[in-house]
Amino acid sequence: MKSFFYLLTCSFGLLSVLLTGCGGKAPAVDPQKMQLALKDTLYNLPVEPEIGAERLQSLLQKYPNIAGWEERKKCLREGLLTAMELNPLPPKSPLKPCYTGHNSFEHYTVDNVAFECVPGLWVIGNLYKPAGEHVNCPAVLQPHGHGRQEPLKDCPRFAEKTQYMAASLAKMGVAVFCYDMFGYGESAYHAGVGVHNTSLAVSVQTWSSLRAVDFLLSLKEVDPARIGITGRSGGGTQTFLAAALDERIAVSAPVDQVSCFFPGGCICESGRPIHSQCGMLSNNAEIAALAAPRPQLIVSEGQDWCRTVPEVEYPFLKTIYGYYGKAGLVENAHFSDERHLNTYNKRSAVLRFFAKHWNLNLQLITNEEGEFDEADFTFLPTEQLAVFPDKQLPEGALHTMEDIYVALCVSR
Numbered sequence: 001m002k003s004f005f006y007l008l009t010c011s012f013g014l015l016s017v018l019l020t021g022c023g024g025k026a027p028a029v030d031p032q033k034m035q036l037a038l039k040d041t042l043y044n045l046p047v048e049p050e051i052g053a054e055r056l057q058s059l060l061q062k063y064p065n066i067a068g069w070e071e072r073k074k075c076l077r078e079g080l081l082t083a084m085e086l087n088p089l090p091p092k093s094p095l096k097p098c099y100t101g102h103n104s105f106e107h108y109t110v111d112n113v114a115f116e117c118v119p120g121l122w123v124i125g126n127l128y129k130p131a132g133e134h135v136n137c138p139a140v141l142q143p144h145g146h147g148r149q150e151p152l153k154d155c156p157r158f159a160e161k162t163q164y165m166a167a168s169l170a171k172m173g174v175a176v177f178c179y180d181m182f183g184y185g186e187s188a189y190h191a192g193v194g195v196h197n198t199s200l201a202v203s204v205q206t207w208s209s210l211r212a213v214d215f216l217l218s219l220k221e222v223d224p225a226r227i228g229i230t231g232r233s234g235g236g237t238q239t240f241l242a243a244a245l246d247e248r249i250a251v252s253a254p255v256d257q258v259s260c261f262f263p264g265g266c267i268c269e270s271g272r273p274i275h276s277q278c279g280m281l282s283n284n285a286e287i288a289a290l291a292a293p294r295p296q297l298i299v300s301e302g303q304d305w306c307r308t309v310p311e312v313e314y315p316f317l318k319t320i321y322g323y324y325g326k327a328g329l330v331e332n333a334h335f336s337d338e339r340h341l342n343t344y345n346k347r348s349a350v351l352r353f354f355a356k357h358w359n360l361n362l363q364l365i366t367n368e369e370g371e372f373d374e375a376d377f378t379f380l381p382t383e384q385l386a387v388f389p390d391k392q393l394p395e396g397a398l399h400t401m402e403d404i405y406v407a408l409c410v411s412r
Contacts, residue, residue, distance in 0.1 A: 055283065
């Protein structure tokens with residue numbers, strides 16, 4: 001079980017910091033807000049499953065029809081951005097994509113690429129694309145979950161299962177961008193691994209995903225009507241937050257994370273008061289519902305906080321989707337005997353879901369028995385996937401949490 005920290009009281013001192021923002025102006029920094037953003041604060045703790053289920057039913061009573069839900073939906077989206085100090089949204093500065101490496105195979109290619117989500121803050125990852133010339137191909141964001149932060153080769157972005165998922169989608173004609181969590185992998189070159197366990201991480205990761213949509217849409221071969229996202233565990237949190245806030249995301253598949261009683265055990269998930277908006281306490285199932293009526297697959301298993309999904313969270317989501325007459329567009333793949341792990345069954349469910357909605361050819365990645373051949377891709381060592389092998393970010397990169405906070409949450 002992940003460790004939980006809850007800050008009950010905070011004492012604040014004056015911060016004598018002068019930080020310069022965009023256009024040469026000095027933004028007004030609220031020292032108390034900045035100090036909170038740089039702490040390891042959890043704003044919501046798990047409750048018993050029965051309490052979570054009761055809260056969901058109470059929420060439904062508040063919006064028994066689509067009009068009530070649309071009002072709540074608008075308030076929640078505004079509240080999420082406000083809680084993350086992203087309201088108003090930061091300016092969409094030029095992405096300045098930086099390509100540093102290329103790997104080519106028979107059916108797909110892999111580019112090592114980074115872009116700026118705000119000036120000086122890099123989103124770093126790998127872009128998988130189908131080989132050859134393509135027009136109007138779908139594209140998927142693949143944020144990863146938690147794992148080892150050091151050494152670099154053990155970070156989740158470089159894991160065999162991460163590469164397999166991206167390569168499999170690419171072989172079916174999908175562009176895929178896999179990118180580091182804040183403070184993980186090469187992202188740690190900004191200000192170390194410790195930044196991941198700060199409230200600021202929620203804001204950075206969410207804005208990184210929204211800008212990653214911009215990055216995918218900047219690719220001439222990508223179909224803007226077919227953008228998707230999928231991630232597991234902490235990547236599942238990034239998935240439903242991005243889908244909740246960005247309607248350009250047409251299909252989503254959060255794995256192992258949608259729960260009405262578990263808000264997320266990492267500061268990077270619950271380090272902002274995202275569940276405490278709009279009068280009634282929210283939860284991850286309600287946030288996932290903000291994607292309605294766009295297609296969504298909830299992947300769950302029976303040995304952790306997702307164990308109640310078939311009986312509680314999934315019926316709730318079907319009710320919300322039903323308000324739009326689209327109850328069939330939300331699905332649940334539940335594996336009652338599995339634990340909180342990245343398994344064959346979960347990966348397969350996600351691949352089938354994207355194939356179903358985008359008419360992808362599953363025969364390209366399955367054997368004669370219809371099973372997924374997970375050995376049929378080329379595993380790349382970290383050295384071939386690293387965007388900055390010298391561990392040096394481009395000139396102008398931000399290297400303190402204070403600078404990153406100002407660039408993302410203050411400068412407008």
